[in-house]
Amino acid sequence: MASRSSTRQRILDAATDLFGARGTEAVSLDQIAAEVGVAKQTLLYWFPSKDDLVGAVLGAAVAELSVGIEAAIRASTDDPLDRVESVVRAVFRQAVKAPVQYWPLSCPWLKLPSPTMKPSPTVNSRAP
Numbered sequence: 579m580a581s582r583s584s585t586r587q588r589i590l591d592a593a594t595d596l597f598g599a600r601g602t603e604a605v606s607l608d609q610i611a612a613e614v615g616v617a618k619q620t621l622l623y624w625f626p627s628k629d630d631l632v633g634a635v636l637g638a639a640v641a642e643l644s645v646g647i648e649a650a651i652r653a654s655t656d657d658p659l660d661r662v663e664s665v666v667r668a669v670f671r672q673a674v675k676a677p678v679q680y681w682p683l684s685c686p687w688l689k690l691p692s693p694t695m696k697p698s699p700t701v702n703s704r705a706p
Contacts, residue, residue: 586624588614594635604630646672 592613596605606626607628611618650668654661 585614585616585620589616589621589624589631590634590638594638597632597635602628607631610633645674670696 589610592596593605593610596610596613596681607621608618610631611621621631625634627632647665650664651661
């Protein structure tokens with residue numbers, strides 16, 4: 579039987595994958611629970627709402643990204659441009675390795691699509 583903390587992590591992993599592939603609006607808690615193989619109530623035990631789950635997914639992505647950024651800064655020279663270049667490379671290296679995992683980099687709060695979503699023809703379009 580899976581441990582309690584691994585159940586939480588499996589939920590986070592499934593939510594990250596599904597949100598990255600389809601976007602947060604297109605994925606229900608029922609779909610995430612089914613993907614993990616747990617009852618919806620189990621998911622709600624760990625994450626009382628979809629907003630809590632999205633927040634946890636974003637928090638995990640930011641934490642992982644922060645580790646890469648901090649390592650890039652430590653490994654770079656004291657030159658500010660070198661540091662900026664190192665940070666940019668670290669961010670994009672992680673995003674290229676796992677684009678679905680780093681869907682938060684697509685800035686969903688700016689209404690940009692996730693890496694695997696097809697953009698809507700009306701996104702960012704303006705009438706002449």
